[in-house]
Amino acid sequence: MDEVTVFIMGKGYRVPAGLTIMKAMEYAGYRLTRGCGCRGGYCGACATVYRLRGDYKLYADLACQTTVQDGMYIAQLPFTPAERPAYRLEELRAEGQTLLSLFPELARCVACNTCTKACPQKLEVMDAVQASLRGDIPGVAELTFDCVSCGLCTMRCPAEISHHHVWQLARRLNGAYLTPRAPHVAQRVAEVEGGKFRAELDRLMAMGKEELVAAYKARDIEP
Amino acid sequence: MSSYPKEMQESIARVEATRPARLSTKFPRLPLPEQETLLKGFHPDYRPEGKRRLRVGPSWGESVPHELADLLEAYPLLDPKAVDVSRPDLDVDVLIIGGGGAGTVAAIWAHEVGIPAERILIATKLRHGDSNSIMAQGGIQAADRPEDSPAIHYLDVLGGGHFTNDPKLVRALVEDAPAIIRWHEDLGVMYDKAPDGTMAEIHGGGTSRRRMHSCKDYTGLEIMRVLRDEARSRGIPVLEFSPAVELLTDSQSQVVGAVLWNLETGEYAVVRAKATVLATGGWGRLHIQGFPTTNHYGATADGVVLAYRVGAKLRDLDAVQYHPTGAAYPDQLVGLLITEKVRGMDAQPLNRLGEAFVHPLEPRDVESAAFIRECLPPERGGRGLGVVTPTGMVGVWLDTPMVDIIHGKGTFQRALSSIYRMYIRFGIDPTVEPILVYPTLHYQNGGVVIDEHGWTGIPGLYAAGEVEGGVHGKNRLMGNSLLDYNVFGRRAGIAAAGWAKRAAPGTPTLAHVERYVGELRAAGIPPERKAPLLLPEYRGEKALARMVDLL
Numbered sequence: 001m002d003e004v005t006v007f008i009m010g011k012g013y014r015v016p017a018g019l020t021i022m023k024a025m026e027y028a029g030y031r032l033t034r035g036c037g038c039r040g041g042y043c044g045a046c047a048t049v050y051r052l053r054g055d056y057k058l059y060a061d062l063a064c065q066t067t068v069q070d071g072m073y074i075a076q077l078p079f080t081p082a083e084r085p086a087y088r089l090e091e092l093r094a095e096g097q098t099l100l101s102l103f104p105e106l107a108r109c110v111a112c113n114t115c116t117k118a119c120p121q122k123l124e125v126m127d128a129v130q131a132s133l134r135g136d137i138p139g140v141a142e143l144t145f146d147c148v149s150c151g152l153c154t155m156r157c158p159a160e161i162s163h164h165h166v167w168q169l170a171r172r173l174n175g176a177y178l179t180p181r182a183p184h185v186a187q188r189v190a191e192v193e194g195g196k197f198r199a200e201l202d203r204l205m206a207m208g209k210e211e212l213v214a215a216y217k218a219r220d221i222e223p
Numbered sequence: 224m225s226s227y228p229k230e231m232q233e234s235i236a237r238v239e240a241t242r243p244a245r246l247s248t249k250f251p252r253l254p255l256p257e258q259e260t261l262l263k264g265f266h267p268d269y270r271p272e273g274k275r276r277l278r279v280g281p282s283w284g285e286s287v288p289h290e291l292a293d294l295l296e297a298y299p300l301l302d303p304k305a306v307d308v309s310r311p312d313l314d315v316d317v318l319i320i321g322g323g324g325a326g327t328v329a330a331i332w333a334h335e336v337g338i339p340a341e342r343i344l345i346a347t348k349l350r351h352g353d354s355n356s357i358m359a360q361g362g363i364q365a366a367d368r369p370e371d372s373p374a375i376h377y378l379d380v381l382g383g384g385h386f387t388n389d390p391k392l393v394r395a396l397v398e399d400a401p402a403i404i405r406w407h408e409d410l411g412v413m414y415d416k417a418p419d420g421t422m423a424e425i426h427g428g429g430t431s432r433r434r435m436h437s438c439k440d441y442t443g444l445e446i447m448r449v450l451r452d453e454a455r456s457r458g459i460p461v462l463e464f465s466p467a468v469e470l471l472t473d474s475q476s477q478v479v480g481a482v483l484w485n486l487e488t489g490e491y492a493v494v495r496a497k498a499t500v501l502a503t504g505g506w507g508r509l510h511i512q513g514f515p516t517t518n519h520y521g522a523t524a525d526g527v528v529l530a531y532r533v534g535a536k537l538r539d540l541d542a543v544q545y546h547p548t549g550a551a552y553p554d555q556l557v558g559l560l561i562t563e564k565v566r567g568m569d570a571q572p573l574n575r576l577g578e579a580f581v582h583p584l585e586p587r588d589v590e591s592a593a594f595i596r597e598c599l600p601p602e603r604g605g606r607g608l609g610v611v612t613p614t615g616m617v618g619v620w621l622d623t624p625m626v627d628i629i630h631g632k633g634t635f636q637r638a639l640s641s642i643y644r645m646y647i648r649f650g651i652d653p654t655v656e657p658i659l660v661y662p663t664l665h666y667q668n669g670g671v672v673i674d675e676h677g678w679t680g681i682p683g684l685y686a687a688g689e690v691e692g693g694v695h696g697k698n699r700l701m702g703n704s705l706l707d708y709n710v711f712g713r714r715a716g717i718a719a720a721g722w723a724k725r726a727a728p729g730t731p732t733l734a735h736v737e738r739y740v741g742e743l744r745a746a747g748i749p750p751e752r753k754a755p756l757l758l759p760e761y762r763g764e765k766a767l768a769r770m771v772d773l774l
Contacts, residue, residue, distance in 0.1 A: 019555075020555050026762050031760075031762055033486050033487060037357075038520070043358070045350060067555055086458075087456060088457075089411060145438075146640055172411030175414075180420030181405075182416060184421065188368075189405050192402065201373060201377060201397075204390075205390045209386050212386055213382075216378050216381065217255065219379075221431045
């Protein structure tokens with residue numbers, strides 16, 4: 001078995017090559033509580049920073065999605081302190097100033113692009129900050145849709161922006177106020193409330209298994 | 224340049240050779256009797272050696288997987304004599320155990336119907352939102368197009384569940400569905416829509432109408448984070464890293480809260496509650512029959528164990544959902560979910576020879592059984608036509624380049640960006656080359672018995688989401704789990720709030736646990752077996768073998 005040496009918080013361990021950082025830590029004997037969630041790249045719990053020997057750069061990635069390399073120095077972020085201002089969506093308006101008034105630190109962005117380099121999802125984070133400053137809510141929502149709130153950009157940001165909270169608000173404003181409602185959904189809700197399907201559901205519920213199987217087989221399937 | 228090993232590339236060449244002809248044809252759906260034969264022959268649920276009958280508790284005699292039976296026939300992790308639960312550390316109206324989708328929805332609706340935020344508590348094992356809910360990719364069903372109706376949805380759900388579902392629960396599911404989607408619109412969920420607001424809806428396995436709503440392939444993430452943000456807006460308190468290790472009962476056998484355990488400091492806390500909602504999710508991390516899983520780290524069936532000890536009945540836990548398309552290559556991705564939406568967008572499953580062998584959208588259990596038959600060697604009854612990887616995994620191809628060929632260049636990256644990202648990280652471009660898949664443990668079809676209000680039949684105890692059973696019978700269709708946790712999370716939250724307004728809880732005790740221990744002893748269960756599991760064991764064998772507890 002090929003092995004590599006990784007340094008978990010500075011202490012060296014030999015682990016099989018090809019493991020993810022998360023599995024390498026477990027192989028070494030760590031029982032994870034912090035720094036481990038969905039194990040599939042969706043929840044953002046396993047934000048990790050690392051350096052490689054002979055390389056000045058500080059890399060940032062998700063432990064569950066990154067393969068170990070020989071000479072990797074690893075530390076996980078157990079938690080990202082980040083302020084989320086109190087708001088109720090129904091009391092806000094999707095206007096140009098909404099994001100900036102709740103998150104005034106956005107204006108401190110120095111366009112260093114460190115956030116973008118830290119993003120494990122390869123999002124254009126700095127562009128999203130700039131879009132927030134311009135009040136372009138749909139732009140922010142689109143640019144940050146794949147954000148998993150891992151907090152890596154927030155921990156690297158010299159302007160001390162709490163990015164994922166800004167993105168969350170922008171997406172909700174976009175979904176609730178800047179996107180047309182589906183007319184067919186509203187219509188169906190009214191039909192259900194008006195009892196349009198009650199009799200048919202009553203009839204189906206009264207059926208025995210054989211009758212149900214027949215009805216199931218007879219249903220037409222939309223292409 | 225392909226990053227697949229040479230042997231796999233030879234098979235990819237065959238996939239490419241058959242593609243032009245396959246673009247214009249679709250493999251026919253199987254008639255019901257043939258579906259049954261396939262299931263009986265190849266679905267893991269039909270292997271009798273995988274299960275045993277329970278020897279204790281309210282579902283005595285029912286057959287469940289060994290991995291779950293080992294947890295139900297197990298002694299409490301927390302010695303009931305070691306703690307004093309009579310004086311609560313916290314007192315609330317509604318305690319919600321589990322901070323995933325179901326728990327968060329229940330909390331929001333308990334608040335909505337009048338329980339003050341500070342009288343609600345969400346206690347969760349990991350972080351708020353860490354759950355299977357956040358990992359769901361493909362979508363959520365609701366019959367809201369003119370061509371569709373709740374009645375058609377009802378039939379699809381029952382057929383998918385092989386007519387074993389609880390009809391009352393199915394009716395609640397399909398009737399509430401459109402209102403759930405509208406509620407999500409109000410909360411700001413960014414569904415995929417046409418410019419005029421019309422929902423983009425596609426098919427899922429076993430649906431007879433296109434009713435799958437999605438948010439790219441991050442549907443679960445988008446809904447979960449919006450719900451979490453809404454709960455935060457309402458100021459609902461959340462205790463993270465605090466799993467429940469036991470429920471509490473009073474002298475009237477009502478459930479009156481739970482004992483929580485701080486995963487980091489080891490402290491316990493007694494929470495007294497007028498109503499308790501179990502929303503602990505499923506069992507993927509039990510790795511039933513050795514399968515890899517799509518599930519999050521905390522999916523260890525804790526809620527089923529706790530509910531069983533207070534006398535809740537269980538159902539359909541003999542039925543395990545294996546998602547047909549778990550990643551089978553590269554090794555780092557093994558077991559991870561490849562959403563059904565990929566097949567919904569016309570990628571075909573193919574064998575080593577590049578031949579189609581099953582309709583892409585059979586119900587999940589049928590599709591999984593077909594994959595297993597294709598891969599098993601002939602001496603075990605299979606066709607031996609799987610693709611073998613260098614580390615010995617086996618799988619079938621999912622012809623992902625078809626998505627862009629059929630729907631236009633750029634579609635895959637736009638509509639399936641999480642899958643695209645997952646593979647690009649490992650040098651595989653799914654818009655150019657197919658990906659290898661094999662069934663993976665995905666969902667707990669059954670669970671705690673509830674009525675249409677999420678009530679378990681035990682005063683004070685409600686359940687919602689994957690922990691409960693009956694909604695899906697023995698097989699859930701894609702897009703009905705996100706719907707389930709919203710519909711029954713809401714119903715359980717409202718019912719729990721209603722109960723909390725009139726409940727009179729007595730002094731908390733662990734008397735039910737002591738009774739259960741008596742039953743275990745009488746049944747001769749080995750004393751070293753403990754539950755709930757809380758976390759799976761993934762530490763390396765070498766490290767574990769030398770581990771001693773000194774401090």
